[in-house]
Amino acid sequence: MNTLIAIIGLGVLCLLFEIFNLRKAIVPITIIGLLGVLGLTISEFNSTESYYNNMIVVSKFSSTFSSLFIVLTIFLVALGHNFYENHQSKISDYIAIKIFLLAGAVAMVSFGNLAMFFLGIEVLSISLYILAASDRMNLKSNEAGMKYFLMGSFASGIILFGICLIYGAMGSFDVTEISELSQSAELPIWFPIGIVLVTIGMLFKIAAVPFHFWAPDVYEGSPALTTALMSTLAKVVAMATLYKLLSVMNADISESFKIIVVVISMASMTVGNIMALRQTNVKRMLAFSGVSHAGFMLMTLLSLSTSAGSLLYYASAYSLSGIAAFSVILYVCKNRDNEDIVNFHGLGKTNPLLAAILTAALLSMAGIPIFAGFFAKLVLFNQTILAGYLALVIVAVVNSIISVGYYFKLILAMYTKEPNEERKGTPVIIYAVAVIAIVLNIVLGLFPSFVLDLLA
Amino acid sequence: MNVSLILIILLVGAFATYLAGDKLASKVALFFGLASLGSSIVLLNHYNLGENISFISQWITQPNISFALKADGLSMAMLLLTTALTPIIIFSSFGNQYKNSKSFYALILFMSFAMAGTFLASDGLLYYIFWELSLIPIYFIALIWGNGDAEDRKKAVVKFFIYTLAGSLFMLVAFVYMYQQAGSLLLEDLYKLNLSATEQLWIFLAFFLAYAIKIPLIPFHTWQANVYQKAPTVGTMLLSGIMLKMGLYSVIRWQLPLAPLAAKEYMYIFIGLGIAGVIYGSIVALRQKDLKKLLAYSSLAHVGLIAAGTYTLTLDGLRGAVLQMIAHGFVVVGLFYVAEIIFRRYETRAIAEMGGIRTQSPKFTSMFLILVLASVALPTTFNFIGEFTVLYSLSQINIWFAILGGTTIILGAYYMLKMFQHVMLGETNSKVFADVTVNEGITLVLIIGVLFFFGMYPKPITDLITPSLEEILTQINRIN
Numbered sequence: 024m025n026t027l028i029a030i031i032g033l034g035v036l037c038l039l040f041e042i043f044n045l046r047k048a049i050v051p052i053t054i055i056g057l058l059g060v061l062g063l064t065i066s067e068f069n070s071t072e073s074y075y076n077n078m079i080v081v082s083k084f085s086s087t088f089s090s091l092f093i094v095l096t097i098f099l100v101a102l103g104h105n106f107y108e109n110h111q112s113k114i115s116d117y118i119a120i121k122i123f124l125l126a127g128a129v130a131m132v133s134f135g136n137l138a139m140f141f142l143g144i145e146v147l148s149i150s151l152y153i154l155a156a157s158d159r160m161n162l163k164s165n166e167a168g169m170k171y172f173l174m175g176s177f178a179s180g181i182i183l184f185g186i187c188l189i190y191g192a193m194g195s196f197d198v199t200e201i202s203e204l205s206q207s208a209e210l211p212i213w214f215p216i217g218i219v220l221v222t223i224g225m226l227f228k229i230a231a232v233p234f235h236f237w238a239p240d241v242y243e244g245s246p247a248l249t250t251a252l253m254s255t256l257a258k259v260v261a262m263a264t265l266y267k268l269l270s271v272m273n274a275d276i277s278e279s280f281k282i283i284v285v286v287i288s289m290a291s292m293t294v295g296n297i298m299a300l301r302q303t304n305v306k307r308m309l310a311f312s313g314v315s316h317a318g319f320m321l322m323t324l325l326s327l328s329t330s331a332g333s334l335l336y337y338a339s340a341y342s343l344s345g346i347a348a349f350s351v352i353l354y355v356c357k358n359r360d361n362e363d364i365v366n367f368h369g370l371g372k373t374n375p376l377l378a379a380i381l382t383a384a385l386l387s388m389a390g391i392p393i394f395a396g397f398f399a400k401l402v403l404f405n406q407t408i409l410a411g412y413l414a415l416v417i418v419a420v421v422n423s424i425i426s427v428g429y430y431f432k433l434i435l436a437m438y439t440k441e442p443n444e445e446r447k448g449t450p451v452i453i454y455a456v457a458v459i460a461i462v463l464n465i466v467l468g469l470f471p472s473f474v475l476d477l478l479a
Numbered sequence: 480m481n482v483s484l485i486l487i488i489l490l491v492g493a494f495a496t497y498l499a500g501d502k503l504a505s506k507v508a509l510f511f512g513l514a515s516l517g518s519s520i521v522l523l524n525h526y527n528l529g530e531n532i533s534f535i536s537q538w539i540t541q542p543n544i545s546f547a548l549k550a551d552g553l554s555m556a557m558l559l560l561t562t563a564l565t566p567i568i569i570f571s572s573f574g575n576q577y578k579n580s581k582s583f584y585a586l587i588l589f590m591s592f593a594m595a596g597t598f599l600a601s602d603g604l605l606y607y608i609f610w611e612l613s614l615i616p617i618y619f620i621a622l623i624w625g626n627g628d629a630e631d632r633k634k635a636v637v638k639f640f641i642y643t644l645a646g647s648l649f650m651l652v653a654f655v656y657m658y659q660q661a662g663s664l665l666l667e668d669l670y671k672l673n674l675s676a677t678e679q680l681w682i683f684l685a686f687f688l689a690y691a692i693k694i695p696l697i698p699f700h701t702w703q704a705n706v707y708q709k710a711p712t713v714g715t716m717l718l719s720g721i722m723l724k725m726g727l728y729s730v731i732r733w734q735l736p737l738a739p740l741a742a743k744e745y746m747y748i749f750i751g752l753g754i755a756g757v758i759y760g761s762i763v764a765l766r767q768k769d770l771k772k773l774l775a776y777s778s779l780a781h782v783g784l785i786a787a788g789t790y791t792l793t794l795d796g797l798r799g800a801v802l803q804m805i806a807h808g809f810v811v812v813g814l815f816y817v818a819e820i821i822f823r824r825y826e827t828r829a830i831a832e833m834g835g836i837r838t839q840s841p842k843f844t845s846m847f848l849i850l851v852l853a854s855v856a857l858p859t860t861f862n863f864i865g866e867f868t869v870l871y872s873l874s875q876i877n878i879w880f881a882i883l884g885g886t887t888i889i890l891g892a893y894y895m896l897k898m899f900q901h902v903m904l905g906e907t908n909s910k911v912f913a914d915v916t917v918n919e920g921i922t923l924v925l926i927i928g929v930l931f932f933f934g935m936y937p938k939p940i941t942d943l944i945t946p947s948l949e950e951i952l953t954q955i956n957r958i959n
């Protein structure tokens with residue numbers, strides 16, 4: 024709860040900074056503020072408390088995931104320093120929106136009431152719509168914002184409809200009450216329908232097949248930093264929320280629902296990977312790779328009671344490598360009008376450090392050992408085989424092999440092609456973010472227990 | 480003192496080499512390579528005195544994974560092969576100039592680190608991690624410092640990477656499956672598992688895919704010749720000298736003892752595959768016009784025979800296979816080095832453009848001839864002992880296997896000597912062939928020395944590996 028209040032306070036502070044014309048200080052102060060909030064969240068780690076008639080429930084689950092979100096936001100805010108260089112007059116708006124987005128994210132993992140959940144998702148989504156369209160002179164950014172808004176609000180509508188049906192069935196918005204009632208023998212048919220509708224809405228947010236059509240266009244059109252935010256923070260927030268939603272409302276989801284999860288998971292991996300193979304735009308490629316990672320993360324829904332730790336681990340591994348990859352993309356594609364793979368040619372020669380970082384990030388996403396991505400997949404496979412879905416794991420393994428194909432396309436471009444032009448300047452902050460993110464990723468890979476045991 | 484020391488030396492060496500800068504990199508790398516060789520000899524002494532040099536500590540609690548390095552005779556032999564070849568390989572590259580050499584040499588040491596780890600690891604996941612880790616450096620070595628057209632090279636290397644990764648991922652699934660049965664991936668815990676025949680078959684096949692691609696066995700060999708040709712010679716040496724031994728070692732250490740029922744049931748098929756590789760590799764080698772490709776196919780033939788030896792599941796077969804692994808490791812490094820020496824002078828690998836070197840450099844010719852003869856298993860060379868033991872074990876199973884496998888010696892002699900004739904003999908070449916330099920001479924003499932020494936006195940290695948092979952055999956022959 025304190026986390027949420029502090030974050031919102033920080034967001035308001037960001038807006039005030041503009042009034043007092045302190046735009047230069049905004050990034051460092053926000054980072055310091057977020058570090059403080061991170062400390063606050065960690066200090067509350069072991070407490071389980073509920074506030075305002077169960078509106079907000081702070082638990083281990085919520086505080087670990089909130090910490091992850093805060094870390095990601097710190098990275099994203101830091102990257103903003105360079106990215107918004109040419110938009111100094113609006114920087115406080117952009118940063119403040121990101122902080123509010125974080126507030127929405129934290130609300131989404133610590134809700135105790137479906138109303139709070141919906142509030143959280145709306146705060147998050149609306150901030151994202153704005154950020155997607157934030158490059159307002161750019162036609163593509165406008166298109167992305169509009170597309171995302173139309174599709175997103177439609178999904179919100181479906182979620183809301185689902186919540187209404189659940190309320191109609193149970194007479195309450197409170198998740199603990201719903202969970203208790205759902206144990207009874209006779210459930211009205213619209214309770215499962217409501218659950219399915221809410222799930223569909225969330226699947227849209229995490230861009231799982233067949234609700235992924237918005238992702239490539241929106242990722243491509245949005246400003247690169249927003250894409251980074253959508254593919255890392257927003258995706259893991261939505262995934263964590265879906266997980267929490269299903270696990271608090273009815274711990275044992277029915278067999279037929281599991282089959283649907285298996286099918287969607289397989290479809291997301293396969294479609295995402297196969298489409299990614301054909302992309303030449305790096306942002307689109309990562310969008311499709313994100314679709315396939317969503318498929319992997321959906322596997323956690325098959326063993327709801329035990330897989331919180333592995334979801335946290337997968338989400339951290341994926342989003343940290345995503346941050347590292349996107350900071351390199353931000354550097355390479357600065358002042359370019361597209362993010363085609365051509366821009367990456369010869370990066371291994373012109374900038375070996377960033378090329379190595381991008382390589383490491385992609386290897387982590389592909390699941391090569393010693394990077395956290397490998398353990399994430401390993402733990403996930405272990406859990407899924409334990410739950411009895413060997414076929415799904417085999418599909419996942421085959422998909423891991425396919426994914427190597429397109430990750431390596433980028434690596435090859437960096438190391439085998441000749442550089443087309445020199446890039447000037449060494450933006451220290453981008454370097455710092457990329458290095459820290461990839462080091463964190465490797466540390467997670469060397470000491471997986473550290474995160475895995477948090478939610479054991 | 481325990482075996483983790485070697486890994487630490489190699490890893491620290493990799494970083495130190497990178498930090499040393501382009502000028503010093505090769506020397507720093509050689510220093511650390513020699514240091515690891517020295518310490519593995521010291522460790523071997525400790526091991527022979529009966530001290531415990533294994534290392535184990537809990538790494539991940541959930542899932543239960545240990546950082547377990549176990550050194551028995553077999554592992555020590557393979558470790559020594561790695562640490563002995565690494566400095567030789569590094570030293571052999573002294574005549575070449577590489578761009579960005581600090582990364583190049585750092586990657587070589589890193590690769591030795593990963594390969595040494597593979598030979599030592601006795602926890603399934605740790606083993607898998609080292610196994611995969613060794614893939615990354617060789618990928619970059621072949622990709623960045625390789626030769627030939629960049630597009631072709633890219634295709635060959637990516638194919639190699641995806642092939643090997645695909646194979647090993649199924650091995651990972653097998654490990655995950657066994658983990659759920661045993662609750663741990665320590666080798667001794669896995670040995671205790673009582674798996675049904677069907678389970679063993681699937682596990683055997685999952686392992687087989689990984690190893691057959693790495694070794695490579697027919698029909699999973701299609702990546703090999705192209706990558707050997709395109710990689711820089713150092714990379715080819717690492718691949719053929721050490722890395723493919725990882726696959727053969729793993730068959731003995733992991734595949735056979737973990738799925739003995741399947742191994743016994745389908746023994747003939749796998750021996751047959753190995754021998755098919757012998758014949759196929761020899762015949763294809765006959766027709767090669769590129770020196771490196773010829774050596775690649777001859778390597779395919781030799782490892783086919785080694786694999787056939789391991790799948791006989793007899794002590795002789797395993798022992799011969801291990802001896803031949805070590806012998807082949809040295810001789811193949813020597814042969815690729817010879818190809819490199821010629822390339823340094825003639826800038827070509829096409830056999831047709833060579834010839835007439837003998838009169839210009841008799842020293843080089845005799846050293847090359849010795850290597851060629853060693854490779855075709857002439858008595859008194861190390862290869863003879865290995866190949867003979869394997870053929871003997873094959874004849875115990877079925878005399879026809881030995882006869883067919885024996886064609887490796889006949890065909891091998893034919894294509895190797897024909898190659899030697901075309902490359903070295905004939906009228907004096909119009910292009911000048913400078914005599915071997917001191918560095919080149921030292922490297923070749925070292926390799927030849929090893930081959931002759933163990934060819935005449937293989938006892939130290941046989942004594943070292945036999946107890947652990949017997950242990951593995953009891954595991955294979957256990958009744959379940």
